[in-house]
Amino acid sequence: MTLRDVLPHLGFLFALAVVPYLGVSGPTLNFLIAVLIVALAAQGWNVLGGFGGQYSFGHAAFFGSGAYATAILQVQLGWGAWVGLGASLVVGAIVGLAIGFLSFRAGLRGSYFALVTLAFAEVLRIVANAAGFTGGAAGLLIRLQPGFENLQFADRRHFYLLVLGFVGVALILSRWLERSRFGAHLVAVRENEEAAKALGVDTLRVKLGAIALSAAITACSGCLYAQYYLYIDANVAYGTWISVEALLAPIVGGIGTAFGPLVGALALHGVGEATKLLAGGRPGLDLVVFGGCLILAIAFAPRGIAGLAARVLQSRSAAREGR
Amino acid sequence: MLVVEGLTKRFAGLLAVNNASLSVAEGSITGLIGPNGAGKTTLFAMASGFLAPSAGRVLFTGEDITTEAPHRRARRGIARTFQIVKPFAGLSVRENIAVGAYLRHPQRAETLASATLIGERLGLGPQLDKPAASLTVAGRKRLEVARALATEPKLLLLDEVLAGLNPAEIRDILPLIRAIRDEGVTIFLIEHIMQAVMTLCETVHVLARGEIIAVGPPDMVCADPKVIEAYLGPGAAARLNAAEAPRA
Ligand SMILES: Nc1ncnc2c1ncn2[C@@H]1O[C@H](COP(=O)(O)OP(=O)(O)O)[C@@H](O)[C@H]1O
Ligand SMILES: [Mg+2]
Numbered sequence: 171m172t173l174r175d176v177l178p179h180l181g182f183l184f185a186l187a188v189v190p191y192l193g194v195s196g197p198t199l200n201f202l203i204a205v206l207i208v209a210l211a212a213q214g215w216n217v218l219g220g221f222g223g224q225y226s227f228g229h230a231a232f233f234g235s236g237a238y239a240t241a242i243l244q245v246q247l248g249w250g251a252w253v254g255l256g257a258s259l260v261v262g263a264i265v266g267l268a269i270g271f272l273s274f275r276a277g278l279r280g281s282y283f284a285l286v287t288l289a290f291a292e293v294l295r296i297v298a299n300a301a302g303f304t305g306g307a308a309g310l311l312i313r314l315q316p317g318f319e320n321l322q323f324a325d326r327r328h329f330y331l332l333v334l335g336f337v338g339v340a341l342i343l344s345r346w347l348e349r350s351r352f353g354a355h356l357v358a359v360r361e362n363e364e365a366a367k368a369l370g371v372d373t374l375r376v377k378l379g380a381i382a383l384s385a386a387i388t389a390c391s392g393c394l395y396a397q398y399y400l401y402i403d404a405n406v407a408y409g410t411w412i413s414v415e416a417l418l419a420p421i422v423g424g425i426g427t428a429f430g431p432l433v434g435a436l437a438l439h440g441v442g443e444a445t446k447l448l449a450g451g452r453p454g455l456d457l458v459v460f461g462g463c464l465i466l467a468i469a470f471a472p473r474g475i476a477g478l479a480a481r482v483l484q485s486r487s488a489a490r491e492g493r
Numbered sequence: 494m495l496v497v498e499g500l501t502k503r504f505a506g507l508l509a510v511n512n513a514s515l516s517v518a519e520g521s522i523t524g525l526i527g528p529n530g531a532g533k534t535t536l537f538a539m540a541s542g543f544l545a546p547s548a549g550r551v552l553f554t555g556e557d558i559t560t561e562a563p564h565r566r567a568r569r570g571i572a573r574t575f576q577i578v579k580p581f582a583g584l585s586v587r588e589n590i591a592v593g594a595y596l597r598h599p600q601r602a603e604t605l606a607s608a609t610l611i612g613e614r615l616g617l618g619p620q621l622d623k624p625a626a627s628l629t630v631a632g633r634k635r636l637e638v639a640r641a642l643a644t645e646p647k648l649l650l651l652d653e654v655l656a657g658l659n660p661a662e663i664r665d666i667l668p669l670i671r672a673i674r675d676e677g678v679t680i681f682l683i684e685h686i687m688q689a690v691m692t693l694c695e696t697v698h699v700l701a702r703g704e705i706i707a708v709g710p711p712d713m714v715c716a717d718p719k720v721i722e723a724y725l726g727p728g729a730a731a732r733l734n735a736a737e738a739p740r741a
Pocket of ligand 1: 507536
């Protein structure tokens with residue numbers, strides 16, 4: 171991968187980085203941070219689901235594990251937030267490997283895999299809701315202590331940049347998947363596992379690598395969520411909402427593309443927020459909008475916004491060559 | 494190069510391959526023929542690791558690989574094509590071939606260069622950037638061969654790659670198969686088109702109802718009464734001989 175391969179991606183990240191310094195309001199910044207956190211979870215989902223074709227319906231398992239890992243370490247054991255962040259990534263990858271090992275070794279695919287991941291997330295939600303060290307139903311409150319060493323910032327713009335940094339890492343990682351042998355193997359597994367094996371691809375190892383990476387990225391999103399709101403409980407951390415958000419954004423934005431999840435999350439929440447502003451704060455309206463966007467994407471842009479953009483660029487350059 | 498000893502595969506009561514033994518000499522083009530349902534594809538699947546044999550052994554360059562996974566065999570240098578083609582439908586033709594080429598070239602640039610070269614050689618040059626899903630039957634068969642070849646194999650297992658091609662396409666691909674062998678790749682092929690088997694193969698094994706019933710040069714094997722009966726039914730050889738006798 172060369173610098174030229176990632177130039178558009180770096181440009182996009184740079185554009186996003188200056189947004190908070192254009193005089194946006196507090197609530198808008200809040201909104202953008204929430205969207206970026208969701209985008210990061212979706213980028214994780216996209217590694218396994220988009221590139222690898224293994225549709226998970228339970229990425230909450232990783233999001234929640236990341237959130238709880240850092241919250242438990244800080245609240246129960248008094249460890250630092252940065253250590254918590256590192257632990258979140260590791261715990262996420264381990265949970266991913268465990269779920270992957272159990273389901274991929276058993277040869278689960280398609281809807282079976284989706285259902286098993288959903289089941290794992292639900293089990294974790296119920297356990298976290300009942301156990302003591304997770305704070306049970308009351309949840310965990312991380313103490314408010316602004317300071318770099320605590321991963322808390324008096325200036326929200328700094329937290330925005332922190333989240334954007336991780337989104338950027340995930341974006342470049344996704345781009346690497348589009349350009350590397352591991353990525354080619356992963357896509358081959360998605361397209362036809364038998365054919366991939368015949369060409370020397372160790373499909374189990376590729377899938378395990380993908381789920382570990384995918385889970386770690388989504389766990390990072392969970393950690394940042396806990397770190398931003400300073401409170402989690404089982405229904406938030408392991409809730410179905412994040413499993414749905416994580417797969418919706420890539421499907422709308424462009425499944426199996428580097429930009430897809432990020433563009434999809436921005437578009438979905440942008441439209442959702444706009445309708446809320448226009449139609450007043452009726453609860454559930456954004457969900458209706460999400461559903462509508464999903465139907466539109468599946469019907470008219472099966473490869474999402476990114477696919478649509480690629481098609482437009484292609485036909486434009488074709489037209490230019492024609493002249 | 495490849496040795497198969499007493500290979501047997503039982504599917505729920507059906508004996509698909511029964512105690513089959515054969516060997517494929519290094520540098521040869523060896524054929525495997527037999528009526529439909531004889532067990533040829535099943536034998537290939539066991540040789541390439543996609544099916545575990547019920548009994549018997551598979552040896553490659555002298556080593557026992559009976560229990561080795563398909564991807565490990567590919568790394569050793571065994572490549573196969575699928576009778577029912579399995580393209581990566583969502584990828585371009587070049588990307589399809591690149592997955593094979595990545596086996597020996599970790600770098601993307603080298604891989605793409607190798608994939609392009611092999612694609613052009615197989616006559617897929619104009620289609621390289623098109624989706625594999627847009628290929629015709631003949632194109633998909635070529636893609637199967639191209640992908641397998643991209644892994645730079647020592648042994649190439651071709652399962653009916655000529656089926657579904659028209660005579661002109663077959664005429665184009667025969668010299669190519671010979672050229673691949675001349676570069677040092679041993680070729681073991683399943684084929685129904687006898688003319689192709691006759692012109693290509695030095696040795697032919699005949700499989701009927703799961704058993705190897707004849708081995709030898711193609712013209713000898715085709716004259717073997719056992720082989721004629723396997724294809725045309727019992728007594729066919731005698732009837733053919735009787736019909737030909739007055740003319741002789
Ligand atoms: N996976 C399977 N399960 C059950 N029966 C099978 C399976 N694969 C092949 N067979 C049977 O085994 C026999 C041999 O099939 P095959 O190897 O495909 O024959 P050929 O390639 O010589 O035409 C056939 O009767 C086929 O129906
Ligand atoms: Mg067959």
